[in-house]
Amino acid sequence: MKVDILNIKNEKAGTLDVSDKIFGLKWNPELVHQAVVAHLANAREPWAHTKGRGEVRGGGKKPWKQKGTGRARHGSSRSPIWVGGGVTHGPIKERDFSKKINKKMKRLAIFSVLSKKFKDSEIKIVDNFDGIENKSKAWAGILKNLTDLRSKTLVILEDKNKSSIKSISNIKNADTISPISLNVYDLMKCKNIILESNAVLEIEKTYKV
Secondary structure (H helix, E strand, O other): OEEEEEOOOOOEEEEEEOOHHHHOOOOOHHHHHHHHHHHHHHHOOOOOOOOOOOOOOOOOOOOOOOOOOOOOOOOOOOOOOOOOOOOOOOOOOOOOOOOOOOHHHHHHHHHHHHHHHHHOOOEEEEOOOOOOOOOHHHHHHHHHHHOOOOOOEEEEOOHHHHHHHHHHHOOOOEEEEOHHHOOHHHHHHOOEEEEEHHHHHHHHHHOOO
16 A cells, blocks of 8 residues: 655655555454553563462471460461461562463554554654754754654654654654554554654565565
8 A cells, every 4th residue: 555755844756665554453452451451461560479388488497495484376476367467368560460362462462553653644754853952952853843743752763863852752642663663552542643764664564564
């Protein structure tokens, strides 16, 4: 399929042939939801950790003898029923929250989001960003020409322009990512997407479409 490409002044600069598999798929909300849940689960780290009775320091000595004191029998002062004792069934840092999703499903979810955003006119493809001063002020002016920065905007640059990542990241409501790092979560959380034309070709090459 042919798509329009723009220059940095938001004027039509030509057309680009792209695969129907990138911008021509049907919207699949169930698959996209599954991919987002897996992405967030795999990024989750179990910080909370409690110690069981065997991990708490001390408590090796029996508090008092088994019989003859009139008190209830206890074998350790680190029992969960004691203050300062271990925790029963508490959270542990070894817990695994990860969810599996195969490469084909992940790829289809990415293309489903790109296709929907393209049909909703939320994607703009720019010829190139060559010659732009690598400063946030310069990039902010260009992005304002191309889109409404009151909404979250994701800029997908070709690999050779990755030095601009910091400059774009300093701009409010703007973020950037490389074609090889595409994921459903970043695509979904941004209203608008600006794609460099060579980045589209890198996506086709990376995902073999």
